[in-house]
Amino acid sequence: MSKNYFITGAKLSDGSVKDIFISDGKIAGFKNPTDSKAVLVDATGKIILPGLVDLHTHLREPGKEDSETVLSASRAGAKGGFTALSAMPNTSPVADTAGVVEQVLRLGIEAGLCDVYPIGAVTKNLDGNELSEIGAMADSAAQVRIFSDDGHCVSNPQVMRRALEYVKKFNGVIAQHAQDPDLTIDAQMNEGIVSSVLGLKGWPAVAEEAIIARDVLLADHVQSRLHICHVTTAGGVEIIRWAKARGINVTAEVTPHHLLLTDDMATSYDPVFKVNPPLRTEKDVHALREALAEGVIDIVATDHAPHPAENKECEWQLAAFGMLGLETALSIITLTMVETGLLDWNGVAERISRTPARIGGYTGQGTDFLVGQMANLTVIDPRASWRVDRDLVASRSRNTPFHGMELPGVITETFYRGVPTLLQAQLLTEKNS
Amino acid sequence: MKHLLSINDLSESEAIAILDTAAELARVSDAPMKKLPTLRGRTIVNLFAEDSTRTRISFEAAAKRLSADVINFSAKGSSVSKGESLKDTAQTLQAMGADAVIIRHQASGAAHRLATSKWMSGTVINAGDGTHEHPSQALLDAYTLRKHLMQGAKNLQGLHVAIVGDILHSRVARSNVLLLSKLGATVSVVAPPTLLPVGIESWDAHVSYDFDELIPNTDAIMMLRVQSERMNELYFPNAREYSRYFGLNSDRVKRMKKDSIIMHPGPMNRGLEITADVADSARSVIVEQVSNGVSVRMAILYTLLTGEGIESGALA
Numbered sequence: 001m002s003k004n005y006f007i008t009g010a011k012l013s014d015g016s017v018k019d020i021f022i023s024d025g026k027i028a029g030f031k032n033p034t035d036s037k038a039v040l041v042d043a044t045g046k047i048i049l050p051g052l053v054d055l056h057t058h059l060r061e062p063g064k065e066d067s068e069t070v071l072s073a074s075r076a077g078a079k080g081g082f083t084a085l086s087a088m089p090n091t092s093p094v095a096d097t098a099g100v101v102e103q104v105l106r107l108g109i110e111a112g113l114c115d116v117y118p119i120g121a122v123t124k125n126l127d128g129n130e131l132s133e134i135g136a137m138a139d140s141a142a143q144v145r146i147f148s149d150d151g152h153c154v155s156n157p158q159v160m161r162r163a164l165e166y167v168k169k170f171n172g173v174i175a176q177h178a179q180d181p182d183l184t185i186d187a188q189m190n191e192g193i194v195s196s197v198l199g200l201k202g203w204p205a206v207a208e209e210a211i212i213a214r215d216v217l218l219a220d221h222v223q224s225r226l227h228i229c230h231v232t233t234a235g236g237v238e239i240i241r242w243a244k245a246r247g248i249n250v251t252a253e254v255t256p257h258h259l260l261l262t263d264d265m266a267t268s269y270d271p272v273f274k275v276n277p278p279l280r281t282e283k284d285v286h287a288l289r290e291a292l293a294e295g296v297i298d299i300v301a302t303d304h305a306p307h308p309a310e311n312k313e314c315e316w317q318l319a320a321f322g323m324l325g326l327e328t329a330l331s332i333i334t335l336t337m338v339e340t341g342l343l344d345w346n347g348v349a350e351r352i353s354r355t356p357a358r359i360g361g362y363t364g365q366g367t368d369f370l371v372g373q374m375a376n377l378t379v380i381d382p383r384a385s386w387r388v389d390r391d392l393v394a395s396r397s398r399n400t401p402f403h404g405m406e407l408p409g410v411i412t413e414t415f416y417r418g419v420p421t422l423l424q425a426q427l428l429t430e431k432n433s
Numbered sequence: 434m435k436h437l438l439s440i441n442d443l444s445e446s447e448a449i450a451i452l453d454t455a456a457e458l459a460r461v462s463d464a465p466m467k468k469l470p471t472l473r474g475r476t477i478v479n480l481f482a483e484d485s486t487r488t489r490i491s492f493e494a495a496a497k498r499l500s501a502d503v504i505n506f507s508a509k510g511s512s513v514s515k516g517e518s519l520k521d522t523a524q525t526l527q528a529m530g531a532d533a534v535i536i537r538h539q540a541s542g543a544a545h546r547l548a549t550s551k552w553m554s555g556t557v558i559n560a561g562d563g564t565h566e567h568p569s570q571a572l573l574d575a576y577t578l579r580k581h582l583m584q585g586a587k588n589l590q591g592l593h594v595a596i597v598g599d600i601l602h603s604r605v606a607r608s609n610v611l612l613l614s615k616l617g618a619t620v621s622v623v624a625p626p627t628l629l630p631v632g633i634e635s636w637d638a639h640v641s642y643d644f645d646e647l648i649p650n651t652d653a654i655m656m657l658r659v660q661s662e663r664m665n666e667l668y669f670p671n672a673r674e675y676s677r678y679f680g681l682n683s684d685r686v687k688r689m690k691k692d693s694i695i696m697h698p699g700p701m702n703r704g705l706e707i708t709a710d711v712a713d714s715a716r717s718v719i720v721e722q723v724s725n726g727v728s729v730r731m732a733i734l735y736t737l738l739t740g741e742g743i744e745s746g747a748l749a
Contacts, residue, residue, distance in 0.1 A: 196632030199541040199565030199607060204631070268549070269542030313520050313550070315540035317563070 002419060006032040009044030010379055012369060013349040020048070022375045025418030029371055041413060041423070043379050049349045051083025051114075051376030051416065052330060053356040053365050055146070055175070055253060056229060056301035058322070059085065059116070061107060062100070063092025067397045068306040070107035070116060073326065075429050076304070076395040078113045078421035080326040081378035081411040084357065084365045085114055086301075089121040090151040096121035096132035098140035105142040113421045113429060117360060120144040122163045122174060126152050131163060138170045145361050148175035150229055151276070153211055155181050160215060164224040173225040173251075173359065176215050178236070179277065183207035188317060190263040190278045198266060200316065203278045205233040212236050216243035216250050227359060228252040230303050232277045234287035241296045251359050253301040254288050256325055256332035257401060261285075265401070271312045271319030272401050275305070292351060293342035299356045302329050306397030324400040327393055330380060332402070334409035338382070364417075379413035386410050394427060436548045436557045437733055439566045440611035448612060449587050452576050454742040455725070455732035461498060461748065462728055472501035472738055478531040480522065481507045481560075482538045487699055487723065488560050488569075492535050495730035501738075504531070519543065523552035531555050533738060541565035541604075556737050564602045570698050571608035573729040574655065575616055577722050581694050582652055590617035595647050596638075597623040597679060598657030598706055599668075601630050605698045606657060610638045621647055625679065627668040644679055648688045655696040656681050656706050672705055682708045686716065694718050 005022040012018055021029040021038065032038055054077065060068035068076075070087070077085050087104045089095030095104060101118035108116025120137035124130045126149045137144040147167060154160045154176060163174050184207045189195050191202025212228055216239065219226035231237060231252050243250045257275065262282050265273035273279060291297040305322025312319050333352065337343040343351065349366075357366025364374035385408045390398040414422040421428055434442060443451070461469055477496045481489050489505065496503045506526070519538075526534055533556040536544045541563030548557040561567040578589055594613055600606045600622045613620050614637035621639040622629065633640055641647055648654070659675060669675045676682075681695065689695075695707075695717045703709045712719060736742050 191631050193632035193635040196630035196635065197607070199563055199604060201564075202631055269545045270549075310518065314518055315538070315546055316542050317540045 004036045004038040005041055005415070005418070005420070006036065006038035007041040007043050007048065007379065007413070009042060010046050010048035013047065013049055013346040018369065020369060022415065022418050025375060027369055027371055027373050027375050043413070045383065046379050046381045046412065047345050049081070049345065049378045049380065050353040050366050050368070051378050051414065052081045052352050053084040053360070053362060054082050054302050054304070054326065055086045055299060055356045055360055056150070056303045057085040057087060057326065058090070058305045059087045059104070060091065060306060062103060066308050068395060070104065071111040072394065072396045073304065074108065074111040074113035074116065075427055076326040076393065078414050078416065078429065079394045079411070079427055080328065081330050081380065081414050082326060083114045083376035083378070083414065083416045084362050085116050086146060086360060087116055087118045088148065088150045089119050090126060094121050094125050095119070096124050098133060098136040101137050101142040101144050102140050114416050115362065115365065117362060118142045118144055119146045119148050119175065122147045122149045122154050123159060128152060128154060128156055128159060131159070131166065134163070134166055135169070138172060145170065145172045146175050146227070147172060148177065148229065150175065150177045153177050153179040153181060155211070157214060157218065161218050161222060164219055164226065165222045168224050171225070173227050175227040175229050176211065177229050178208045178211035178215070180207040180210050188274070189266045190280050192263065192281060194263045194266060198269070200266065205235055205280065208233055208277055209235040209239060212239045216240070216248050219250055220246070220248045224249065226250045230255050230258065230277055230301070231288065231297055232258050232280045232284060234284045237287050237291040237296055241291070244296065251298040252296070253299045254292055254297045255303045256300060256329045257323055258288055259285065259292070259336040260332055261401060269316050271314065271316050272323065272399055274316060274319050274321055275323050276321035289336055289340070289342055292337065293347070298351070299359065300329065300333055300352045301356065302326050306395050307399050308397060312399050322399070324393065324395050324397060327395065328388060328400065328402050328407065330411060331386070331407035331409045334382060335407060339408060375415050375418040377415045378411060381410045381412055382408065384410040434737065437568050437737060438544045438548055438557065438559045440568050440571055440608050440615065445588070445615050448572065448575070448615060450742040451572055451729070451732045451736055452579060453745050454735055455576050455728040457743040457745065457748045458731040458735065459728040462724070467498050468500060469498065470500050471735060472496065472499040475501045475532045475738060476530055477501045477503050477533045477535065477734065478526050479503060479505045480526065480534050480536045481505070482536070482543070485537050485561065488537060491723070491726045492560060492730050494727050495734055498727070498731055499734055501734070519546060520550070520552050523547055527553035527555065533558060533734065535560045537561045539563055558733060558737065561604050563604065565604050566608045567604040568608045569726070569730055569733055570605050571612040572733065573722060573726040574609055574696060574698070575612050576729050577696065577718055577725050578613070578618070578653055580725070581718060582692070588616040589613055592618040592652045593621070593650055594618050594653045594655060595621045595623055595651040596655045596657065597644060597681070599628045599659050599663060600624045600633070600657070601628045602660065602663070603657050609655065610636050614638065621651070623647060623679065625669055645685070648685055649690060651693060652690060653694045653696060654681060654689070657698070658700060658702060659706050676705055680706055680708065681711050683710055686711050686714065689716065696722060699723070
């Protein structure tokens with residue numbers, strides 16, 4: 001029999017202060033019943049949010065367990081306040097069959113620290129040419145609804161059109177990694193002033209924007225659902241704004257790192273700042289923040305991308321693309337969106353819990369604090385701050401671009417299905433990652 | 434100043450001090466006994482992960498004339514080509530006691546990584562990194578310009594230098610734009626629009642697509658090598674068309690200013706960016722650039738490894 005918990009004094013995202021009684025995995029009331037033997041959690045002065053939901057996570061298992069496992073990513077997620085992760089399919093083997101997505105689902109259940117929802121590949125082996133077994137993945141135990149070739153763009157317009165059409169059968173969504181491959185051969189960083197000085201091959205904004213423009217038109221034409229992964233440019237924001245105004249069924253995400261960091265970071269030639277899509281300019285960062293505040297960009301997703309040390313301790317051009325994100329996401333949102341006055345806590349809950357849960361169709365996630373709801377929740381102390389230390393991360397990899405930064409917002413508790421995975425800022429996971 | 438990774442590492446006075454030191458050290462090169470004992474017992478490694486015979490032997494000659502022990506570590510036949518990481522190579526050189534590493538590498542920023550990553554503690558000199566910078570080339574070019582055109586002045590105030598060709602991929606152009614403008618020269622970069630980087634508006638240089646318009650107004654024309662692989666990457670239709678608009682031939686030379694000079698960092702594609710008769714003409718200082726290169730690289734090694742330069746006239 002699981003323990004009962006009573007969380008006192010926390011402010012809900014709507015501003016009201018409520019005590020929450022958790023029993024049997026669910027929210028059971030707002031008073032502590034006598035003889036409940038509940039573990040008391042004093043959250044006075046803190047904010048309580050529905051558990052965070054990430055629509056874009058690289059868990060690396062199966063196949064790349066040297067950088068991350070489903071368990072280690074789940075621990076990193078718990079530490080970052082997440083109760084649901086979405087496993088990108090670029091594993092080895094690629095998650096392009098029912099067998100692989102069911103394996104990932106099972107690994108998530110075994111880890112037991114958050115819901116792990118597999119994302120299926122759009123094309124076989126991410127080759128961009130042939131549709132993967134989309135229907136079989138949708139019908140599998142994993143009930144996949146999001147499909148993506150993330151890391152690669154579905155660049156062939158006919159393949160993209162067919163994929164968008166095909167997933168209508170079960171109200172699926174195609175999550176596009178918008179990157180024209182011909183415009184980005186060997187590209188290393190944002191194409192602009194900094195790349196011209198550093199002599200690193202440029203990655204033009206138009207390579208992203210051209211695909212976004214094409215795909216919103218395709219989604220409109222076939223009346224299907226499109227999600228744009230990691231938007232990075234002011235121009236991309238404008239196209240999505242236009243598409244939404246036209247009633248096209250498109251949603252979009254931004255990563256925490258694109259809300260804060262710029263291409264100036266590449267001046268160090270330290271590949272910890274090498275990421276796909278690349279860090280852009282100050283102007284883009286501001287456009288992304290405004291768009292997220294406005295809702296043109298619907299959600300924040302981490303694009304958590306662990307890499308082993310040897311893939312980052314090298315020349316920039318040889319290094320892998322990607323950065324860690326799970327453990328710092330909420331603090332970066334606090335810094336860039338809350339402290340700037342662009343979002344209140346209700347807006348934060350909307351952008352990183354309720355809306356991603358709705359896009360993914362994740363039941364029991366992103367729900368309001370009502371009796372009978374699954375107790376997936378996160379407590380953050382917005383007054384406290386912490387220093388990021390890559391040697392203290394829960395992830396198996398250390399490639400955080402925020403190392404050494406002092407960030408606002410300490411996550412003290414994460415409850416997954418009524419059980420704390422993080423309590424008093426300490427991970428409560430017995431198993432070793 | 435511990436490393437030389439970019440021209441941005443140098444102030445104007447530091448750059449001038451290197452040129453002055455080079456002028457003094459040139460006397461050593463002209464003497465029958467071409468050697469100074471300055472760096473005796475110091476170990477300098479030439480780490481060349483990319484082919485470059487002329488820069489390597491120039492640095493090797495410079496180090497040897499200062500009595501340093503020189504180890505050549507070239508890509509071919511070394512562990513670099515066997516996939517050993519830059520980190521492991523750096524740690525190996527550190528363990529062998531290298532006082533300075535001169536690195537040529539195909540990756541932009543490789544010298545920077547070597548200097549800032551704590552993989553080794555010695556001095557790092559960038560001998561050309563990808564399409565980023567080639568600071569010793571810019572210093573020898575500034576030295577050559579000063580010697581020919583400045584009548585004893587220390588800097589390059591008032592000069593107009595045109596750099597012509599593949600600016601996009603040229604580390605020579607990046608270092609020269611930074612250095613020549615720092616020393617007071619006006620710099621124009623001339624290229625087809627495809628071979629100019631997006632973002633060039635931030636550079637301290639005038640941008641032109643029209644070589645002919647610039648020719649009568651320049652004191653020096655620096656031609657850049659056009660890499661053969663560019664032909665297949667749609668930067669221009671073909672070699673003939675490139676030469677017609679951006680090649681330096683005798684007709685264009687006729688329109689050059691009196692006393693102006695022609696430069697090229699080498700190796701040249703004779704017949705493509707420069708015709709053979711122009712390369713060998715009286716205005717050409719291309720061969721002299723090579724000999725100045727040794728003096729300037731001696732000055733760089735001297736300055737970085739002893740922490741000081743040589744006053745003008747000290748070795749007279």
